[in-house]
Amino acid sequence: MTAAAVHRRPGTHWWTRLCTAVLTAAAPRPASPAGLGWDDLMPELGERMALLARAAGRQAVVTVDRGFTPHECPACAPRGRRITSVRLWGAPRADVVQPLQVAAVCLQCALGIPATGHVGKRGGLVQRVLDEARPGAAIRIEVCE
Structure with a gap:
């Protein structure tokens, strides 16, 4: 029996899709940094700075901006x-x-x-800034209190 004949057998297609769906739903999801989820509360200032410094690597300069006034996030509104x-x-x-x-x-x-409900991997803005950066350029990241 050839490979083409196997795919033409009736009933094979729906069974394969069902098995794939079950295995995909049962697969473990990758953990986010420090276990932070979409609906979690805001971590402490030091922990936020550490998460951002770890995500950006050696190119980042993470500082606190005391004049930063928070508003609604335009990326997830x-x-x-x-x-x-x-x-x-x-x-x-x-x-x-x-x-x-x-x-911001x-x-x-x-x-x-x-x-929540987002399918697939989503790239963060830290990664985008690093991808666009000049070689050796320092990336500034400011955090509000």
């Missing part, structure tokens, strides 16, 4: 109601078409933690 607590300053290369200069987002959007 349709799905959830989180407030901004992180401001990212980019140092983009010249060849980036639409670089991120500055953005919530901690989950900065780290790329998927929203």
Whole structure:
């Protein structure tokens, strides 16, 4: 029996899809940084700074901005109601078409933690700033109190 004949057998297709769906639902999900979920409360200031420094690596300079006034996060506003607590300053290369200069987002959007009901991996703005950065350029990250 050839491979093409196996795929043409009646009943094979729905059974394969059912098995795949069951195995996908039972697969463990990757953990977010420090166990922080979409609906979790805001961690303490020191923990937030450590999470952002770990996500950005050696290129990041994480500081506290005392004048940062939080508002509704523009990146997750349709799905959830989180407030901004992180401001990212980019140092983009010249060849980036639409670089991120500055953005204020919530901690989950900065780290790329998927929203409730969001399928697949979601890249955070920290990763985007790092991808667009000039080689050796320092990335500024400001955190509100």
